[in-house]
Amino acid sequence: MTENTIKTIKVHKIIDECEGVKTFVFNMKDDHIESYVNPKPGQFVMVWVPGIDEIPMSISDCDDNGNWAVTVKKVGECTNAMYNLKIGDYIGIRGPLGNYFKVSAEKSKEIFIIGGGIGMAPLKFLSTELTKRSIKHIIIEGAKINTDLMYIEYFKESTANRSQIHYCTDDGSYGIKGVASDIFRRIIKEFSENELQNLIIYSCGPELMLFKLFQLCQEYNIEFYASLERIMRCGCGLCGLCALDPLGLLVCKDGPIFDLNTLKKVEDFGKYQRDFTGKKINI
Ligand SMILES: Cc1cc2nc3c(=O)[nH]c(=O)nc-3n(C[C@H](O)[C@H](O)[C@H](O)COP(=O)(O)OP(=O)(O)OC[C@H]3O[C@@H](n4cnc5c(N)ncnc54)[C@H](O)[C@@H]3O)c2cc1C
Numbered sequence: 001m002t003e004n005t006i007k008t009i010k011v012h013k014i015i016d017e018c019e020g021v022k023t024f025v026f027n028m029k030d031d032h033i034e035s036y037v038n039p040k041p042g043q044f045v046m047v048w049v050p051g052i053d054e055i056p057m058s059i060s061d062c063d064d065n066g067n068w069a070v071t072v073k074k075v076g077e078c079t080n081a082m083y084n085l086k087i088g089d090y091i092g093i094r095g096p097l098g099n100y101f102k103v104s105a106e107k108s109k110e111i112f113i114i115g116g117g118i119g120m121a122p123l124k125f126l127s128t129e130l131t132k133r134s135i136k137h138i139i140i141e142g143a144k145i146n147t148d149l150m151y152i153e154y155f156k157e158s159t160a161n162r163s164q165i166h167y168c169t170d171d172g173s174y175g176i177k178g179v180a181s182d183i184f185r186r187i188i189k190e191f192s193e194n195e196l197q198n199l200i201i202y203s204c205g206p207e208l209m210l211f212k213l214f215q216l217c218q219e220y221n222i223e224f225y226a227s228l229e230r231i232m233r234c235g236c237g238l239c240g241l242c243a244l245d246p247l248g249l250l251v252c253k254d255g256p257i258f259d260l261n262t263l264k265k266v267e268d269f270g271k272y273q274r275d276f277t278g279k280k281i282n283i
Pocket residue numbers: 044053055056057058059070071072073074075076077078079080118121122228229230231232256
């Protein structure tokens with residue numbers, strides 16, 4: 001068995017996160033210990049819902065006992081089917097797949113985790129790992145409205161006294177009014193040249209928000225990593241649906257996380273993605 005073999009697994013626990021979003025926990029060690037691979041923050045799985053489809057989902061949590069979690073926002077056929085799963089139902093999992101957020105060993109670095117909407121899912125796993133290693137970090141979470149904000153209670157407990165968290169909403173119904181990239185711009189206004197050089201940004205969320213962050217990081221020469229989303233069919237480098245022009249990088253295999261220097265060369269970034277037929281469409 002490899003990471004690409006589908007493992008059938010039972011839904012073990014379900015957590016309501018916010019409007020239209022649930023987290024599903026399943027145990028990957030119990031039945032498949034011989035092929036068990038520890039996932040890293042930023043990696044994803046292909047989730048097969050029997051009779052429906054197979055779709056990519058970021059791993060939003062993992063503990064030492066092999067309990068993995070994915071957080072699902074219902075947007076279409078397969079995510080709706082997932083949302084309606086019950087404890088004890090079976091799903092198929094392939095993974096962990098893709099690359100991951102590489103965390104600097106330099107403790108002096110100031111880490112920002114910046115996400116929007118369902119993009120917070122892989123960033124929650126990253127925050128948990130940083131907290132386990134006593135690495136301080138600042139979280140900026142954005143959403144359209146207050147009822148779309150995720151993990152508020154979790155972050156309150158897990159980051160208490162160690163890290164800062166800023167919330168923002170498009171309509172100002174919770175936290176600061178604005179999008180996550182605007183909040184980041186406001187925060188770094190106070191920073192000196194030296195402080196800016198010391199920052200690392202890990203981000204995931206709507207691509208236009210990621211693109212604004214990328215532009216800021218380019219302007220101020222800040223280390224930057226973004227996790228991209230593309231429609232995926234195979235999840236393992238075969239179909240080419242997730243290819244980024246003009247380099248031909250595959251989000252499923254070379255990503256989903258790309259650094260600033262790579263993104264500078266990706267002409268699709270912030271502009272185009274492919275639909276299910278492979279045709280390019282505006283983001
Ligand atoms: C690496 C990666 C990690 C992801 N992690 C998560 C996660 O943690 N939680 C989560 O809820 N979702 C995540 N997604 C997005 C998720 O895979 C899509 O929302 C899902 O495939 C939609 O399937 P559907 O059958 O419900 O929707 P469909 O009925 O197929 O489509 C509904 C709408 O969503 C759009 N869409 C479909 N697939 C994608 C996609 N891959 N990216 C962007 N838009 C899409 C369609 O164009 C359409 O407008 C991730 C995607 C990627 C590539």
